[in-house]
Amino acid sequence: MSRKAKFVHLLTFSILALGSVTFAKNPEKTIAVDAGSFGIFVNGQRIATETFNIQQKPDVSIATSEVKAADGKNTQRSELQLSPAGDLRRYEWKEIAPGKAQAIVEPSEDFLIERITTEPGTKPQEKPFILPQSTLILDDYFFSHREILLWRYLAQACNNNLANCRPQKTQFGVLIPRQQMSAPLTVEYLGSESIPVAGQQRTLNRFKLTSEDSVWNVWMDPESMKVIRIVTGTIEAVRD
Numbered sequence: 001m002s003r004k005a006k007f008v009h010l011l012t013f014s015i016l017a018l019g020s021v022t023f024a025k026n027p028e029k030t031i032a033v034d035a036g037s038f039g040i041f042v043n044g045q046r047i048a049t050e051t052f053n054i055q056q057k058p059d060v061s062i063a064t065s066e067v068k069a070a071d072g073k074n075t076q077r078s079e080l081q082l083s084p085a086g087d088l089r090r091y092e093w094k095e096i097a098p099g100k101a102q103a104i105v106e107p108s109e110d111f112l113i114e115r116i117t118t119e120p121g122t123k124p125q126e127k128p129f130i131l132p133q134s135t136l137i138l139d140d141y142f143f144s145h146r147e148i149l150l151w152r153y154l155a156q157a158c159n160n161n162l163a164n165c166r167p168q169k170t171q172f173g174v175l176i177p178r179q180q181m182s183a184p185l186t187v188e189y190l191g192s193e194s195i196p197v198a199g200q201q202r203t204l205n206r207f208k209l210t211s212e213d214s215v216w217n218v219w220m221d222p223e224s225m226k227v228i229r230i231v232t233g234t235i236e237a238v239r240d
Contacts, residue, residue, distance in 0.1 A: 031056040034226055038143045038237040046070055050237070052144035059084060063148060066096075067141045073098060078142055087133035088112065093177055103177045107133045114177055129182055131175060138174040138185065143237040146218060147227040149174075150207060153187045154225075174211075186210045195219060197228055197238065204228055 033054040040048040052065040061082040068075045075096035081089040091105040102117045104124075112131045115124035129135075136152065138145050149172065157167030169188040176183065190206040197204075197219075204219035219229040230237040 029058065034144075034147065036226075037240045038230075039240055040067070040141075040143070041236045041238070043234050044236075048074075048141075049240075050141070050143055052142075054144065054148070060089060063144060065142045065144050076141060078139060080137055080145070080148075083133075088135060088137065091137050091139075091177060093139060103180075105137070105175065105177050112175060114175075114180060116180070127180055129175060131173060131182055135182070136172055136174045136185075137177065139176055140178040143227070143230050146209065146216065146230060147220075149185075149187065149209070150218060150220060150227065151225075153207075183211050192222065193219070195229070202228070 033056055035053045037049055037051045039046050040050060048067055048069045050065055050067045052063065054063045055061070063080040064078070066075065066077045076093065077096060078091070078093045080091050083089045088105065088107060092102070093104075094100075094102040099118075100120050103114055105112055105114045107113075108128075110130070110132075112129045112133070112135060114127045114129065116127065117124045136145075136149055138149060153170055153172075154165075154167060157170065158165035167189045169186060171184055171186045174183055174185045175181075186209070188208045188210070190208055192203055193206045194201050194203045196202075203222070205222050207218045207220065209216040209218060214232055216230060216232045218227055220227050226239065228239050
């Protein structure tokens, strides 16, 4: 598969959201965009693993993820659904252990409504956000959300032609459901860089994600267009 074909394939999740892909010839087709896992490290020690799966269907784009602590005491899951127009259809986060908290974000007219349940059977608390349905979800602990963000950034900036593109710095509005807050986030392409990954030197494209209180450096493979490494402070996520 050529580099261009790989780029188009991996950006399907975002490109469809921008209205440039249809499934008219294959109405039942499901495209596997990416699947795998990130090892999550703090000060070099592995503390958790995120396992994720990203799929494109004709009527919905779905990204599922599970984060499990290395000691087995904490497990969280999420599912992100986007409509063919690229708008948020539904986002669900839930604790599997040790608690049973849950948060669901859905659009309601000109708002996004987050419903938070701290215990099963209790009435959800509702929190409205005056945000468009195109707002990106970037939740805590789910590093695959940052990969989706970069695909959206590249799809908008490069129109499927990364080889001849040097994307400009772009600001996005994001919602962080676990923190029950929204925030502006700036994405910047920094060029290619050779870094050690799993004991081998690799030349990767580097991006910087900047918010009001943090800076994330993200390295993406230029051939597969998959995120390989993410670093902020003492936290590091590396694709297994």
